[in-house]
Amino acid sequence: MPTSEVATILITxxxxxxxxxxxxLRALVAEHGGREVKTTRDGLMVAFSSAVAAVHCAVAMQRxxxxxxxxxxxxxxxxxxxxxFGTPVLVAGRLCDTASSGExxxxxxVRQLGGEDVAALMAPAGTLRLAGVAERVAAAEVRWDxxxxxxAADPPRAITVVVADDQRLLRTGFRVILDAEPxxxxxGEAADGRAALDVVRRRRPDVVLMDIRMPELDGLQAxxxxxxxxxxxxxxxMLTTFDLDEYIYEALRIGASGFLxxxxxxxxxxxxxxxxxxxxxxxxxxxxxxxxARFTHAARPADGAVPEELVELTARELDVLRLVAEGLSNxxxxxxxxxxxxxxxxxxxxxxxxLGLRDRVQAVVLAYQTGFAA
Numbered sequence: 001m002p003t004s005e006v007a008t009i010l011i012t013x014x015x016x017x018x019x020x021x022x023x024x025l026r027a028l029v030a031e032h033g034g035r036e037v038k039t040t041r042d043g044l045m046v047a048f049s050s051a052v053a054a055v056h057c058a059v060a061m062q063r064x065x066x067x068x069x070x071x072x073x074x075x076x077x078x079x080x081x082x083x084x085f086g087t088p089v090l091v092a093g094r095l096c097d098t099a100s101s102g103e104x105x106x107x108x109x110v111r112q113l114g115g116e117d118v119a120a121l122m123a124p125a126g127t128l129r130l131a132g133v134a135e136r137v138a139a140a141e142v143r144w145d146x147x148x149x150x151x152a153a154d155p156p157r158a159i160t161v162v163v164a165d166d167q168r169l170l171r172t173g174f175r176v177i178l179d180a181e182p183x184x185x186x187x188g189e190a191a192d193g194r195a196a197l198d199v200v201r202r203r204r205p206d207v208v209l210m211d212i213r214m215p216e217l218d219g220l221q222a223x224x225x226x227x228x229x230x231x232x233x234x235x236x237x238m239l240t241t242f243d244l245d246e247y248i249y250e251a252l253r254i255g256a257s258g259f260l261x262x263x264x265x266x267x268x269x270x271x272x273x274x275x276x277x278x279x280x281x282x283x284x285x286x287x288x289x290x291x292x293a294r295f296t297h298a299a300r301p302a303d304g305a306v307p308e309e310l311v312e313l314t315a316r317e318l319d320v321l322r323l324v325a326e327g328l329s330n331x332x333x334x335x336x337x338x339x340x341x342x343x344x345x346x347x348x349x350x351x352x353x354x355l356g357l358r359d360r361v362q363a364v365v366l367a368y369q370t371g372f373a374a
Contacts, residue, residue, distance in 0.1 A: 021065050028064065032057035037084050043069075043096070047084060050183065051114035055121065055142055058104045062144040067102035071095030072142070074109040075267075091137055094130035104142035108331045111140050113271065115278050118142075127335050138332045158185040159277040162203060164196035164219065165211040165239065170262060174209060177266045184273060193217025200226055205234055206277040207257075212240040212247050220250055227255045227358065235276035252365055255358040279359070307370035312354045318372075320347040325364050325373035
């Protein structure tokens with residue numbers, strides 16, 4: 001069965017297979033709130049409840065016991081007893097195998113979940129082809145010889161969330177899942193759209209989980225009013241029982257940062273909240289192609305022509321927009337275009353400003369609506 005216990009998997013391997021180092025490594029795992037999953041011939045596989053804890057533990061291991069080869073990955077795993085299986089475990093192991101002595105390699109999801117606290121320690125390491133993994137994996141190298149950010153020593157400010165749904169049982173369930181996380185706090189609930197508007201305006205949460213179908217005022221209308229408020233920086237993640245494309249498209253059109261079914265696994269719910277709170281309105285390529293292409297019918301521009309709506313963009317900004325429309329992260333775009341991640345962020349910010357868009361989700365919608373992407 002899938003488990004939401006694990007946000008990040010860490011595998012360490014000692015080049016000389018010196019098992020005498022394992023007690024010290026286990027002590028660091030415990031100090032950073034991890035748990036040992038199993039011991040292999042030449043290393044440990046351990047799990048953490050947060051990407052930040054895993055990265056900091058990996059850095060501490062290199063500094064105190066190095067040189068080690070360390071691989072980090074994040075995602076949903078399957079549990080059998082105390083053991084874990086699944087793509088994140090495989091990716092972490094393959095990254096560990098790929099790493100050189102004294103190197104920490106992490107999947108880009110780890111960087112996204114860790115936020116600014118760990119991003120400062122990471123440098124893009126390219127998109128890697130890993131044995132047994134179907135798709136290439138965007139990776140980053142953790143610079144463990146750098147100083148940890150000053151804020152890393154203190155717990156980060158908790159992400160504040162409002163849950164808006166007309167089903168009391170669901171609100172309670174979501175609150176239990178979210179409040180169990182050390183970095184997330186539910187600061188309000190609402191049973192209808194008008195109440196959601198009120199509590200969001202009063203509490204100013206980082207994220208609101210908004211049911212699409214609610215009495216008084218439906219979730220899409222409430223979300224649109226929240227997102228149209230220039231003084232409100234709350235990100236909206238839409239919830240629904242129904243996997244209906246027209247709802248998903250409308251949610252993206254108004255600027256929602258995500259869209260989830262109510263029966264989504266808890267770890268995906270937590271990931272969506274963290275990504276939305278970080279301002280990363282990223283779309284999976286499968287959702288991009290399945291939904292936006294289906295709901296846009298603009299004629300494709302002639303070969304080499306730029307749609308009228310995009311003529312203000314530079315050639316490089318158009319390149320970046322095309323890759324954003326494919327669902328690539330900033331790190332992946334940087335790798336593809338041989339740029340720094342900061343340069344990509346700058347291009348994204350410039351094109352959003354020129355096009356008058358709120359975030360990259362709206363940029364993806366526009367790219368498909370104009371026929372620029374297909």
